[in-house]
Amino acid sequence: MQWIPDDWKPKAVAVDIDGTITDYNKKLHLEAIDSLRRLEEAGIPVILATGNVRAITYGLSRFIGATGPMVCENGGVVWHPTWDEPIVRADGARARKCAQDMAKEIDIDPEGITTNAWRESEWCLFKDEDLDAVNNWVSNSEYSDLAVVKTGFAIHLMEPHLSKGEGLRVALEKMGISPDDILAVGDAPNDIPMFELVGQSVAVGGCFDSLAEVASVVSPYPHGDTFKPLVDAILS
Numbered sequence: 001m002q003w004i005p006d007d008w009k010p011k012a013v014a015v016d017i018d019g020t021i022t023d024y025n026k027k028l029h030l031e032a033i034d035s036l037r038r039l040e041e042a043g044i045p046v047i048l049a050t051g052n053v054r055a056i057t058y059g060l061s062r063f064i065g066a067t068g069p070m071v072c073e074n075g076g077v078v079w080h081p082t083w084d085e086p087i088v089r090a091d092g093a094r095a096r097k098c099a100q101d102m103a104k105e106i107d108i109d110p111e112g113i114t115t116n117a118w119r120e121s122e123w124c125l126f127k128d129e130d131l132d133a134v135n136n137w138v139s140n141s142e143y144s145d146l147a148v149v150k151t152g153f154a155i156h157l158m159e160p161h162l163s164k165g166e167g168l169r170v171a172l173e174k175m176g177i178s179p180d181d182i183l184a185v186g187d188a189p190n191d192i193p194m195f196e197l198v199g200q201s202v203a204v205g206g207c208f209d210s211l212a213e214v215a216s217v218v219s220p221y222p223h224g225d226t227f228k229p230l231v232d233a234i235l236s
């Protein structure tokens with residue numbers, strides 16, 4: 001299996017969390033964590049690039065031992081603990097107001113997912129809300145400029161300029177690394193802009209079809225099972 005080109009090695013690896021190093025019940029894949037630590041030990045920083053909020057991403061990054069910056073809330077928040085403050089790329093208040101106004105007219109829970117308590121740049125509805133109804137309401141409202149992005153874990157309401165690709169670009173500028181030298185790993189449509197930015201990309205097995213279409217490689221192994229053979233190939 002050819003995971004990356006023979007003459008290419010990443011200078012950093014950008015990794016999605018949910019559905020990529022976890023299963024769809026959000027349970028961490030321990031061998032994947034071990035593999036990310038092997039990258040760090042080899043001097044290849046791990047950049048967590050996720051829809052998660054900063055508090056959760058920071059905790060996980062610390063417990064993994066990842067040293068790269070963090071791209072949180074699908075690019076809405078970019079941060080490294082050595083920076084003076086996070087780069088918050090949108091005000092999430094309007095996305096929250098969108099959810100509240102929507103709930104007056106269609107049957108959704110505007111409070112959304114638990115981690116909205118710490119969300120800084122966007123707002124997330126439960127993943128099982130009626131996506132067509134949400135899309136239809138948003139596109140016919142004063143919030144029609146907001147992007148509606150579904151992952152396996154939430155429906156994100158976000159300013160349209162926010163994406164993991166744009167967030168990762170900001171992080172890489174701070175690191176002084178070209179996107180061409182980055183390997184990205186993900187599972188869902190919110191990873192597409194990141195895959196389109198970087199040099200090489202791997203979609204884990206069980207990923208969304210739309211991500212598989214833009215990936216350099218689609219893993220034959222589900223979710224976290226991808227990491228051991230992938231990291232073996234990078235370090236060989």
Ligand SMILES: [Mg+2]
Nearest residue numbers: 016018019188
């Ligand atoms: Mg994911």
